[in-house]
Amino acid sequence: MILKQMSVDADSCRLIVRPNSSLSCHQAKMLVGVLGLMMATVGIGFAAMGAWLILPFSGGELLLLVVALRYSMRKTAAREVITIAADTIRIEHHSGGTIRSVEVPRYWARIDWSPKGGGRLLIGSHGKWFEIGAFLGEEEKQRLAKALKQEAGVTDL
Amino acid sequence: MATVADTHGVEHEHGPAKGIMRWITTTNHKDIGTLYLCFAMAMFLVGGAMALIIRAELYQPGLQLVDPHFFNQMTTLHALIMVFGAVMPAFAGFANWMIPPMIGAPDMALPRLNNWSFWVLPFAATLLVITLFLEGGAVASGWTLYPPLVLQMGDSLPFTIFTVHLLGLSSIMASINIIVTIFNLRAPGMTMMKMPMFVWTWLITAFLLILVMPVLAGAVTMLLTDKFFDTSFFNAAGGGDPVLFQHLFWFFGHPEVYIIVLPAFGIISHVIPVFSRKPLFGKNSMVFATAVIGILSMIVWAHHQYTVGMPVPAELYFMYATMLIAVPTGVKVFNWLATMWKGSLTFETPMLHAMGFLVLFVFGGFTGIMMSQAPADLYYHDNYFIVAHFHYTLVGGGVWGIFAGFFFWLPKWTGRMYDERLGKLHFWLSFLGFNLLFMPQHFLGLAGMPRRIPDYAVQFTEFNQMSTVGAFIFGFAQLLLIYIAYKAIKGEGEKATDEVWEGAKSHGLEWSLSSPMPYHHSFEGVDISKAIKDE
Amino acid sequence: MILHNLKRSFVALFLGMMGKAAWADYQLNIPVGPDETSRLIYDFHMYAIWICVGIAVVVFGVMFYSIINHRKSKHPVPATFHENTLLEVVWTIIPVLILIGIAVPATKALIKIEDTSDSDMTIKVTGYQWKWLYEYPEEGIKFFSSLDAASNEARQIGSGIDPETVPNYLLNVDHPLVVPINKKIRFQITAADVLHAWWVPAFGWKKDAIPGFMNAAWVKIEKPGIYRGQCAELCGRDHGYMPIVVKAVTEEEYNSWVAQWKQEHAGMQVSSEEWTLDSAMNLGKAAYNTHCASCHQADGSGITGTFPALVGSAVVTGDLDQNLEVVLEGKGAMPAFGADQNISDEDLAAIVTYIRNAFGNETGDLVKPEDIADIR
Known part of the structure; x- marks a missing residue:
């Protein structure tokens, strides 16, 4: 611009x-929140059925998303x-x-x-x-x- | 990069690096898109060769060519390679090429991550293929990797699981990159609802991938611990449940089929308007329908398991939910038809493939409605009817979307028109070959031939022979595709105009860029901030 | 051979268009079986097909009308409309109504098919790699059923036997499941090793056999006859070679079959005087073919890289105790046969005796049922 x-x-x-x-800080938080909630629902649901090994993968992925968002937003704040x-x-x-x-x-x-x-x-x-x-x-x-x-x-x- | 501030002659050299290093170190979205597409093509040939081995063995009853154990390895690897190696990377290639120009971004949001997510793939694929040469051969449990059978596999099991992790990691990185790009790098004025359909379908695809990949990764890791660390996640004797794996697998596996087919929906939604010379009908309802398909795809997984002995209410729930998917899918099909209605249609190769997509995918949709019905599925399940069904949707839907997109955008990428005559020949050979290949399999299934068998009772012979002949026609027609791409990349053929297709300019930003699209070498981290520091 | 078949298939294709004669025993649709479950499934299948055909006529009709009449040469000026709310609502609601029209009969059919209550008799089916174990708990009958010898010989790679000459190639077994007609039979289906699925197309349904879990299904056959099927869930190398044959007979015939089976198997307890190398080898050959041949092959040659050969094997020709340990407790992919109560001491003793004295292995060892019982 x-x-x-x-x-x-x-x-x-x-x-x-x-x-x-195009992403505001607030929207980014919303995005992470919504995705995190959905992933947590899935992960915890299956953990309740005994498959708890899904949770670490969900967590790692969410972390990667947060890092990627922060990196990109910092870069585009220039x-x-x-x-x-x-x-x-x-x-x-x-x-x-x-x-x-x-x-x-x-x-x-x-x-x-x-x-x-x-x-x-x-x-x-x-x-x-x-x-x-x-x-x-x-x-x-x-x-x-x-x-x-x-x-x-x-x-x- | 001190050179930026140095003599003038140097930075004129600063195009892409030369030779192989250009491709290994590239962070340019177009280069990475090209890499993805070339890799997908190579894997398409490898997976296709495996399919031809399967079809050759099934040409007549009795065992002629391969041992049943090797046959099972072929069916397993064919599926894994086609899904993770061919179709998904092909769509990632399209995403890399087209999403940035469509939303007005200079490149993907995370160029270096983009490089990694591609370069994981060749290693993963190589690892998967070399398991064939381990003692006991590759994993032969079907791509669904159901325990307990998969736990009987030898050395290949840990390698295959590692491969699945790598492939998953690659698609996760690609998805995160796409999500961040779409959310953060849109040009001013490009609101969400203005985004083109291809961008929308990929955004929803990326969400699906992010939500289901951890489930697959967790599930295969639990296989690994069951095999090597004496856990009992899926072992009934130890208090586990083999069916739990199926739930996990299909919780990933069903969205996976939409991961394969949604980007194809996006491509078709671009091709049909251009060749109908009309705007896309009901754009907003298309976006809405795609989102609904994405959501529904995550709550219907157990329709792959009607025969495992679920309680009847659960079967009914999954049946009703599955049937609902027909509604948004129907909306999409009707919208495409309404786009064509009273248009001014021409049938260049991309449009031919879009029509092929419509015919084949809608046909696969009909068998899909039939298969969603639990009582009838008790018959269709695990026989050739389902094999025919999912090839109609995944090849007729996914691969035909790739064909359409490939011919649609190739002139934009290379600046040269492909050979239209050969393009049409490729379409007709593929279309006839494909139908000869899979149409008879419906009848085989209805007549009672189970899937994944290397040999069959003699009354199944004739249809299997037709199917095999079709397979070889379909397979060898793809060599033509490579030749067409080779010619266009070599710069043969007439020069393409900027809008390539008549009137395309009114259908999207990408058609006002020059053909070929400017290379725009993106300088990750090399900008004025560095140059000034070097002063 | 390949050329001959190629010719045949095109001839069949050509004649198929002319009339039905060339299609021999070809089948294009789900069979209408001799029982209610099959008819429910068949009727519903046809109902769904005709609905799909109806929708297809409309959708493809519109599509091809547009392709033909709205091409540029005929319709050079495109319309510009791109929205019509009413139309969009209509084509969302109509599919929903059609789906409800499908869902109602589907629900009814499913509930009926899954209702295994009020059965007249029970048969327990256990899937093994790669054979079926059938048990009639009320009668105390129990036997394994595996691919018949003629098919098994012909199906080997390079056997040189034309499958066309083998009666019911791959769909025939050594011991068929015998059931009475007009009785509601409840099948309890499970598996001993990996997943299998029990499927006789004439009955319509199939049901997964899952180790550690028991699934139920039912059938009430109305016509005597022989109904053939196959395992429908990938279960390893010989998944394609574990057929199912159900022989439905009248109640009288069934009763006499039960009586005969009991009589034949009453004398199964072999006294130790009769347990000679010869008799053990005879029994052992049969038991070996049922339990071992699918991996180690009928001639003991195994499959290189996957299943070890027994011919001249160090285990089989070496220490007897070690040999017994492998057979009874398993090793790697090989199941622990000693743990499976469905295989008798006699069979196991005979198998070990057989493998140690057949295929050119000449240890002369005679294993007695008591030896097995002691270890078990």
Whole structure:
């Protein structure tokens, strides 16, 4: 998802890039709760009939689901803020509470998005290149590249 | 990956890795989809070869080719390989290829887990096949692994149980990945009710897998402890109950048949609208019907056990619940027919296979209604009628869904149209071969031929011979399928347009992507955060 | 041979379309048996078939009408409808009504088939790998029933015997189950080793034989005759070779059969003077064929990798006590024959004597029934 924010005086502009993240924390809990309840019903039901060895497998599986959900949700909580100022483009990467940032001179910056690059969208200049929007799909990368060209006047390599 | 920030020349090389390592280390959903499909095809041939051994032995009465013990190994491995090695991985392949573009996600949610869940499979399958060469041969108890018979097996038993665990683990990882992807990686605006049918059917399939796999894993583990650690879960002499295993097995096994057939429902729900040039009829009721089928499938398992001596009220309950499944299944069939009604139909290979699916699956559905009836099932149970029934539903339903999906999406994947003439030839050979193979088995069953026997009384000869001839036609027709795929992958055939099929663009996001779909190498963990750190 | 059969099957297929003559004793449907359970099942089966045929005509009719008339060449402009609530409700409700129409007679039939009360006599059926044990508790009759010798010879791989020349190939036994007609017979079905299922198609139902559990079923045969069936639950290597033959006779014939059986088996207690190597070998051969031959084979050659050969075997030609221990207490997949009270001391003694002196094994040992009784 790409959000665009313009400052009042219009000489800086901000692009916020976020991965798809359609599951809220509450919904995730609901999902785990419902699945856990169903698995517990099955497992405990059969345990009552003597087949208690099902329970450890159900438990392990539920644990794997929780880990997978947490991993994916943490990954999709990341975002990139691209601030286009008068003569720099500042890229901030927010992930898990840490922020890393880099600045590229606006007038030297180029975009590289050739199929040979394996579908990566790169921005940079003078041999220093950074990937942006790694978590985006094809179409959205195209939109991000277009937005950068429009707002920052960067050109293709 | 410091290279990202390094010289320019380097990252241009950063397409997929070259050679075999590309496939071993890949985390790209399309690569993994391809791996799944190739593996499924290989297993389809292995399991098919076993079926041909079975059919060759049954060509005439008397034993000509194999020992009865080996025959039983063949029936067991044929089923395990076809279910866990061919059909399920094939649908996992479709899921990998198609779910991300259908919901607007760049890749699966857990690419590395995706890699593992595929690469477990070849090892599991190899392990299963090499049990044939152990002393006493492979497990020969039928794929249902019923104790006490299965406990008489030799060294192959622990290997087979380990294999079942590995196969289960693989499908669990795949299911969890699919669930997380569908819930967390949908594009903005792609609400649950807007999701395409294939995504919906796979979501429900993944739920079913997650709910029933622990039961299978627990059940086979209890076999292992009964055999090696003197427990008595299933041993009547020690206070256990052999029928308990059957309940556990079918609690997994019945949803398993829907695990096989639901994704096929999804594929057919995409193919029919495109070739009818009409939107899918009753999309919401399709979703609802799929969910109801999923739920019902978990509470009807003991209809596989009408003859074990359950109390009559239990038999009646399972009978009524089983019959109910006909209602949502009927809704789906009627919706497909209504989609075709007053459409503008053309019959390219995918549509031919969808029609084949409808005919065969509905036919299997009719025998299914008959088999759900406890009094009649006392006759049909464990004879060739049931063999015919479940091949009509699982092959006519599952495999025909795979055929339809394969021809439907192949141009999207390879960017080349397959050879339409050969595609149609493959359909007709398969369809005629299949019916010649399984239609006579209905009559064999009704005439009283039990299943899983290597030899039979002479009055069963003629139908068995027809069946064997059909089996060889059906089997060898699949070599054509490989040839067609080979040609398309090699880049022979005319270039496919982006929407591939006339008007397909109005039927889903995936048809507006370029053909072949862009490779989009996904960089697991390699993004700006790493690059900046290296500065 | 294969070519001949191929030709035959196509000829049969061709003639089959012409008329019924070529199908010899071919059968396309469930047999209508000589008893009520079978008729209940047959009638219900036909009822279900006709309902399915009715639905099939409608569904496939609509489908093929659409395929023929709505193809692009005939119907170039597709309609755009994709919803119709009324239609969707209707095709949900109609199947429910049809299902109720099936469920009611099914319930009635099932309750009747499963009702084993008020029986006139009881027969206990025990499944063994790979034979059946029949017991008539009221009469004290008990015998094993296994595949007859002619079929057993012909069914071996490479036997060179054409199954067509064997009467009732694979559906014949050495000792059939003899039952009277017009009596409600209650079968108690169980198993000694693994699961089996007792199925005579002419009676309709089948019932699983489960070790440690007792299942019940019933039949009341109205016509004298011979009814054949097979084990219907995979039970190991020779699952396909444990047929069932039920000989239904009039009550008088049945009574005389009972009397004759009792008379023949009254003198079973062999006195020790009569227990010679010759008599033990004779008895042993018969008992070996019933209890041992399905694994170790009639000629003692076994099956490589699965069942050890007895020819020149170290156990069989070696220490007698060790041999007895294996036979009585079992080993690996081999059951403990000593634990099975259905096999007499005489039979076991004769079997051990037989295996130690047949197949070229010449130990000269004579095992006596008392020796077995002592160990047991």
